[in-house]
Amino acid sequence: xxxxxxxxxxxxxxxxxxxxxxxxxxxxxxxxxxxxxxxxxxxxxxxxxxxxxxxxxxxxxxxxxxxxxxxxxxxxxxxxxxxxxxxxxxxxxxxxxxxxxxxxxxxxxxxxxxxxxxxxxxxxxxxxxxxxxxxxxxxxxxxxxxxxxxxxxxxxxxxxxxxxxxxxxxxxxxxxxxxxxxxxxxxxxxxxxxxxxxxxxxxxxxxxxxxxxxxxxxxxxxxxxxx
Numbered sequence: 001x002x003x004x005x006x007x008x009x010x011x012x013x014x015x016x017x018x019x020x021x022x023x024x025x026x027x028x029x030x031x032x033x034x035x036x037x038x039x040x041x042x043x044x045x046x047x048x049x050x051x052x053x054x055x056x057x058x059x060x061x062x063x064x065x066x067x068x069x070x071x072x073x074x075x076x077x078x079x080x081x082x083x084x085x086x087x088x089x090x091x092x093x094x095x096x097x098x099x100x101x102x103x104x105x106x107x108x109x110x111x112x113x114x115x116x117x118x119x120x121x122x123x124x125x126x127x128x129x130x131x132x133x134x135x136x137x138x139x140x141x142x143x144x145x146x147x148x149x150x151x152x153x154x155x156x157x158x159x160x161x162x163x164x165x166x167x168x169x170x171x172x173x174x175x176x177x178x179x180x181x182x183x184x185x186x187x188x189x190x191x192x193x194x195x196x197x198x199x200x201x202x203x204x205x206x207x208x209x210x211x212x213x214x215x216x217x218x219x220x221x222x223x224x225x226x227x
Contacts, residue, residue: 005029006120009045011036012057012084017109021055024113030120038062051079053123055116056103058085058094066101073102073200077189078171078182080104080123095134102200104170105129126173135168151211153195161188166205166212 008030012018015037022032034045039062042054054072058065069081081103085091088108098106104123107115119129128135154162164174175185189201198204211217 004124005031006124007031007033007050007052008055008120009034009036009042009049009051009053010055011039011042011045011060012055013037013060014057021113021116024116025120028113028117028120030117036060039065039068042068046076053080053082053120055082055084058083058090066097069098069101069103070200073202074193077201078186080170082107082119082123082129084109086110095130096137099128099130099134100202102202123170124172126168126170128168151196151208151217154192158188158192158195161185162192162204162208165189165192165201166208168205 008025010018010022010025010032012021018035018037022035025032033049033051036042036045037060039060041062042056042060056065056069065083069083072079072081083094083098083103083106085094085106086109088110091106091108095106105119105128107119107129122129151159151162160178161174164177169177171185171189172182174180174189175182178185180188192204193199193201196204196207198207208217
C-alpha cells in the first residue's frame with residue numbers, strides 16, 4: 001500500500017546528494033518542505049516548517065549532531081529523525097548511539113532510493129528502524145540513574161501510553177491505537193516525561209523496560225501487558 005504524503009526536511013552538507021535525494025523523495029510522492037547544509041540552517045528551516053521527518057547528515061556542520069537529535073527529541077517528539085551516514089558499516093556501528101540520542105533510524109547514503117522510501121513509510125507507521133538486538137542492548141544497561149520518579153506517579157492511561165512508547169510507537173500510532181487525537185497523545189507524552197523527570201521519550205521507554213525486566217511494574221501496568 002502506498003504511503004501517504006510526508007513532510008520532510010533534508011539536512012545534508014553534500015549538495016549533489018541532497019539534490020538527488022530530493023528528486024527521489026518528490027517522485028515518491030512526498031513533500032520536501034525544507035533543505036539545510038548546516039545545523040544553523042536547520043534551525044532556521046524548522047522555524048518555518050512543520051516536518052514529520054527530518055533526514056539528518058551525521059556530519060552536518062555546526063555542532064554535535066547527536067546532541068542536536070537529543071534536543072529535537074525533547075522539543076519536538078512528534079518529529080522522526082533519520083540519521084544519514086556515508087557507509088553501511090558506519091551505519092551499523094552507530095545504531096546504538098543514534099537510538100539513545102533519540103533518532104528513529106540510521107541509514108547509509110550508499111542505499112538505493114527505494115530504501116529511503118520504504119524507511120519513510122515505516123516511520124509514518126510509527127516504527128523504529130533499528131534491529132531488535134540494538135533495542136535489547138540499549139534496554140539492558142542502567143543508563144538511567146539518579147533520583148527518578150516512580151512509575152506509580154503515572155495514571156493508568158499514562159502507563160498504557162508509556163508501554164507503547166517502550167514498544168517504539170510514535171505519537172501518531174499511539175493516537176490510532178488508543179483512538180485518541182494526535183494532540184491528546186502529545187499531551188500525554190509530555191506529561192509522562194515531566195512526571196518521570198526524563199528528557200526524552202527514549203529514556204522514558206528504557207525506564208519502563210527496566211521496571212518490566214526486574215518485575216517492579218505497577219500492578220495496573222502488569223495487567224495491561226498481559227491482557
